[in-house]
Amino acid sequence: MRIGAVEAGGTKIVCGIGNEEGEILERISFPTVKPEETVRQIIAYFQDKQVEAIGVGSFGPINIDVNSLQYGYVTTTPKPGWSNYPFLPELKKALHVPFGWDTDVNAAALGEATWGAAKGLESCLYYTIGTGVGVGVYTEGKLVHGLIHPEGGHILTRRHPEDTYGGFCPYHGDCLEGMTAGPAIEGRWGIKGSELDVDHKAWEFTAFYIGQAVAGAILMLSPQKVILGGGVMHQEQLFPLIREQVRRNLNGYVSSPALAEHIDTYIVAPGLGDNAGLAGSLALGLRALG
Amino acid sequence: MRIGAVEAGGTKIVCGIGNEEGEILERISFPTVKPEETVRQIIAYFQDKQVEAIGVGSFGPINIDVNSLQYGYVTTTPKPGWSNYPFLPELKKALHVPFGWDTDVNAAALGEATWGAAKGLESCLYYTIGTGVGVGVYTEGKLVHGLIHPEGGHILTRRHPEDTYGGFCPYHGDCLEGMTAGPAIEGRWGIKGSELDVDHKAWEFTAFYIGQAVAGAILMLSPQKVILGGGVMHQEQLFPLIREQVRRNLNGYVSSPALAEHIDTYIVAPGLGDNAGLAGSLALGLRALG
Numbered sequence: 001m002r003i004g005a006v007e008a009g010g011t012k013i014v015c016g017i018g019n020e021e022g023e024i025l026e027r028i029s030f031p032t033v034k035p036e037e038t039v040r041q042i043i044a045y046f047q048d049k050q051v052e053a054i055g056v057g058s059f060g061p062i063n064i065d066v067n068s069l070q071y072g073y074v075t076t077t078p079k080p081g082w083s084n085y086p087f088l089p090e091l092k093k094a095l096h097v098p099f100g101w102d103t104d105v106n107a108a109a110l111g112e113a114t115w116g117a118a119k120g121l122e123s124c125l126y127y128t129i130g131t132g133v134g135v136g137v138y139t140e141g142k143l144v145h146g147l148i149h150p151e152g153g154h155i156l157t158r159r160h161p162e163d164t165y166g167g168f169c170p171y172h173g174d175c176l177e178g179m180t181a182g183p184a185i186e187g188r189w190g191i192k193g194s195e196l197d198v199d200h201k202a203w204e205f206t207a208f209y210i211g212q213a214v215a216g217a218i219l220m221l222s223p224q225k226v227i228l229g230g231g232v233m234h235q236e237q238l239f240p241l242i243r244e245q246v247r248r249n250l251n252g253y254v255s256s257p258a259l260a261e262h263i264d265t266y267i268v269a270p271g272l273g274d275n276a277g278l279a280g281s282l283a284l285g286l287r288a289l290g
Numbered sequence: 291m292r293i294g295a296v297e298a299g300g301t302k303i304v305c306g307i308g309n310e311e312g313e314i315l316e317r318i319s320f321p322t323v324k325p326e327e328t329v330r331q332i333i334a335y336f337q338d339k340q341v342e343a344i345g346v347g348s349f350g351p352i353n354i355d356v357n358s359l360q361y362g363y364v365t366t367t368p369k370p371g372w373s374n375y376p377f378l379p380e381l382k383k384a385l386h387v388p389f390g391w392d393t394d395v396n397a398a399a400l401g402e403a404t405w406g407a408a409k410g411l412e413s414c415l416y417y418t419i420g421t422g423v424g425v426g427v428y429t430e431g432k433l434v435h436g437l438i439h440p441e442g443g444h445i446l447t448r449r450h451p452e453d454t455y456g457g458f459c460p461y462h463g464d465c466l467e468g469m470t471a472g473p474a475i476e477g478r479w480g481i482k483g484s485e486l487d488v489d490h491k492a493w494e495f496t497a498f499y500i501g502q503a504v505a506g507a508i509l510m511l512s513p514q515k516v517i518l519g520g521g522v523m524h525q526e527q528l529f530p531l532i533r534e535q536v537r538r539n540l541n542g543y544v545s546s547p548a549l550a551e552h553i554d555t556y557i558v559a560p561g562l563g564d565n566a567g568l569a570g571s572l573a574l575g576l577r578a579l580g
Binding site (some may be wrong): 061075122135137141143144145148150151153154157158171172212215216218221249252 | 351366412425427429430432433434435436438439441444446449461462502505508509510513514540542543544545546548
C-alpha cells in the first residue's frame with residue numbers, strides 16, 4: 001500500500017509516501033510560500049507517485065466541517081495569501097484520490113494513537129510547543145472537531161510569580177503560547193532557548209506554564225496519554241519539571257496509577273519523534289480509504 | 291417504551307420512569323444516605339415498574355471503564371460508606387435489565403444533546419455549578435471517559451484582582467469549584483447566594499471565573515454548545531456577564547458566528563431545565579438498549 005502524506009506547516013511543507021505500517025518510504029520538504037506555488041509543488045511531487053490516498057495535516061485555522069462550503073479552506077491566518085484559501089479543493093482538482101484533512105496537531109495525535117506513544121489507546125493529547133503552541137485532541141477513538149477545531153495553545157494559565165515577561169500572543173498576550181513558545185523564550189531572555197543552559201531558570205518558567213496547562217487538560221479531558229512534541233520539547237530536561245508541575249497542580253485529586261505511579265510513561269515525548277506530523281498525515285490518508 | 295432513570299447525587303437520589311421522547315412519566319426522590327439503604331430504596335422503586343432498561347448518572351468519582359473489575363463502583367469519595375462501593379453491581383444483582391452508567395454530568399450532557407439545548411449536535415459541554423462544580427463532556431457524538439472521566443470543575447483560573455477569598459476546595463483551594471460553587475459564594479460574602487441582590491459584586495466575581503473556564507474549554511474542545519446548569523446558574527443575571535467574560539478572554543481568536551454573533555444561543559441554560567440530570571440518566575438507559 002502506498003499512501004501520500006502532507007505535513008503542511010506555516011514555515012515548511014513536508015510531503016512523503018508511507019505504508020499501512022506507518023513507515024515513511026520517502027520524503028521531500030520545501031518552504032511554505034504563496035499558496036499557488038506551494039500547491040503546485042505538492043501536486044508535482046505526487047503526480048506520478050501512484051498513491052491510493054493522501055492525508056493532509058495543515059497549519060490553521062482551517063475549515064474541517066465536511067458539511068461546509070468552505071471545507072478544506074485555510075481560514076483566518078495572517079500568512080500572506082493563505083487567508084480564505086481553498087487549499088484542499090485545489091489539491092483535489094489535480095490529484096484524484098481520496099483525501100484525509102485535519103489540523104497538523106490532530107494529525108499528529110492520530111499518528112501517535114495509530115503507531116506511536118498512544119498506540120492502542122482510545123485517547124491522547126498531542127501538544128506541539130515550537131514557534132507556536134497547538135494541541136491535537138483524540139478522544140474515544142475520534143479526533144475532536146466540534147465548532148471549528150481545538151486551539152488549546154491559547155488557554156490562559158496563572159503567571160509564575162517571578163516572571164515579568166508580558167507574552168507575545170497578539171490576541172491574548174500571556175496565554176500558554178504567548179509564554180512558552182520559542183519566541184517567548186527568546187523574547188524573555190534575549191537569546192534562543194537552544195542556547196540556554198539546561199539548568200537555566202527559563203526551563204522552570206516554561207515547565208510552570210506547560211504543567212499547569214497539561215493539568216487543566218487532564219481535568220477537562222481525562223486523556224490516556226499526554227504527548228509533548230515540538231522544538232521547545234527537544235529540551236528534555238523539561239519533562240521531569242513538567243511532570244512535577246502536573247502533580248503539584250492536580251494535588252492527588254485525579255486518582256489513577258497513571259498519574260500516581262507511572263507519570264513517566266503518561267506524559268511523554270512523541271513515540272514517532274519528529275515523524276509524528278508526517279506519520280499523522282499518513283494516518284489521515286489511511287482513514288480516508290475507509 | 292418504559293425506561294428507568296436514576297439521578298444519583300451526593301445529597302439526594304431521584305428515580306423516575308420515562309420514554310424514548312425524553313418525557314418523564316413519574317418520579318420520586320429521597321435523601322442519599324448509607325449506600326446499602328439507598329440501593330434498597332432504588333431497587334424497591336423499580337421492582338415492579340417493568341422498565342426495559344435503567345440509566346444511572348452518578349456522583350463521583352466513579353469507575354466507568356467497562357474493562358475494569360471495579361466497573362460501576364463509586365471510588366474515592368469522602369462520602370461515608372460510599373468509598374469503593376459497588377453501586378452498579380449491587381443494582382444489577384436485583385434488577386435484571388440492561389444498565390447505562392456514567393457520571394451525573396456526562397448524563398446531563400447526553401440528555402441535552404438528545405432532547406435539550408444541544409439537540410442534534412455532535413458536541414456540547416454541560417456545567418453544573420451548585421454545591422460543587424462538574425463538567426460533562428460530549429464530543430463527536432460520544433461521552434468522554436478517557437483515563438477516568440473529566441473533572442473539569444477543578445481547573446485553575448486566574449484570580450479576580452479584587453477578590454481576597456481563598457477558595458474552599460480541599461485539594462486546590464481557589465480552583466473553579468473552590469471559587470464559584472455555592473459554598474464559595476456563602477464563604478466569601480457570609481450569606482447564601484440566593485439572598486444576594488442581582489447586582490451584587492458576587493455575580494461579577496462568579497462570572498469572571500466561570501467565563502474564564504468556559505473560554506478555556508472552548509479553546510481545548512471547540513464544543514458546539516455550552517450549557518450552564520446547577521443551583522448557582524438559577525441566578526440568570528450571570529449569563530450575560532459570563533458571555534462577556536468569554537468574549538473578553540477569547541478576544542476574537544476563535545472565529546465563528548456562534549461566538550461573534552450568536553453567543554446568546556451558544557452559552558445557554560439547560561434546555562431541559564432541572565430535568566437535565568434525570569432526562570440524561572434516561573438517555574443513558576436508552577443507549578444501554580443499543
